[in-house]
Amino acid sequence: MSWDVQWAERYRSRVRGCLLGGAVGDALGAPVEFMSLGGILAEHGPKGVREYVVDYAHATPRHGLITxxxxxxxxxxxxxxxxxxxxxxxxxxxxxxxxxxxxxxxxxxxxxxxxxxxxxxxxxxxxxxxxxRAPGNTCLSALAPAPGPLKPGVPARNDSKGCGGVMRAAPFGLLPRASASDDDVFTWADQAAGLTHGHPTGRLASGALALLVRRIVEGDALDDALDTVLTVLHRHPGHEETSAALLTARRAARQSEASPATVESLGGGWIAEEALAIAVYAALVHPEPHRFTDALALSVTHSGDSDSTGAICGNILGALHGETALPPELAYEVEGRGDLMELADDFSLAFGPxxxxxxxxxxxxxxxxxx
Incomplete structure (x- = not known):
């Protein structure tokens, strides 16, 4: 097997894992997004949300709906x-x-x-x-044509640091080195978030996630990748909120008991740096491939933006381990899996050798x- 074939197979698995893992985390957390932690634990038990909640909005019960x-x-x-x-x-x-x-x-x-x-x-x-599926008002308003068509690439004129930018930033980290440097990945994810979210933290948290994904796809351990992200963040004005949130997540993963209560201490995930911190915390606590479900459950079992924190955690661990580490009982049933995997493969082909x-x-x- 040639080096190119080995690289392509590994790369394809990471791309698939990142995108499918994000969808699984999103679908796992979506039904409990507006519930209190006490309500979630009462309904799902002390281990949190570990299986899809059934949606009865249509005649046939459905599982694994994404947002x-x-x-x-x-x-x-x-x-x-x-x-x-x-x-x-x-x-x-x-x-x-x-x-x-x-x-x-x-x-x-x-x-x-x-x-x-x-x-x-x-x-x-x-x-x-x-x-x-409850699209973010900031994204909708920033993309609405008012008073006329938007000029491509022009940043949004708002001061939002909601998590709507970081929740979609992971694909920039999947760009291979032949197409983008680490600085490109960070900058483009920052700029793409800025199309809808104007606050520096909303943008920088998105760049941070993309660079984290890039580094682990390149083979770095999760903690080493986080070191790189923190180093790069410090070069950017306005990094303080994002850097502090990530350092708090790392400290919690090392020093505190892995529990929903610790997740609650990191915030609600409604804003960019908190969503990133919760996802990184859950991934740091359960970085092993056989603990994928444990990490996702931890990332969504809190009284906040559970679908976004679950999606980001799934992106991270899917990129780290590849598609084969995804829990099959969740992966097989997520909405749109066929189209999602097809798009992931098209991405791998487009950016492959x-x-x-x-x-x-x-x-x-x-x-x-x-x-």
Missing amino acids: DDTQMTLWTVEGLIRARTRQGGKDGLDPIAPVHAAYLRWYDTQRHRAPDGRHTGRLQTRAWLYAR GAAALLAGPRWQERFPPD
């Missing part, structure tokens, strides 16, 4: 693929305008009930992605038209 966290993560992936298609495999990836255009396509899905045949590409034709011929093909460009 806007996974939706926007997939649109981030699609935007990056379209940027790569436009680039044609050459040097000089420029992803922010294509990612912004992808977010506008997501916004369009939140204004319509189903695809109507007027779209190009593939993701926007998927009916399941039109479900409106020898992709130039693929990207120039007419069927590929029909699937991912260059913006």
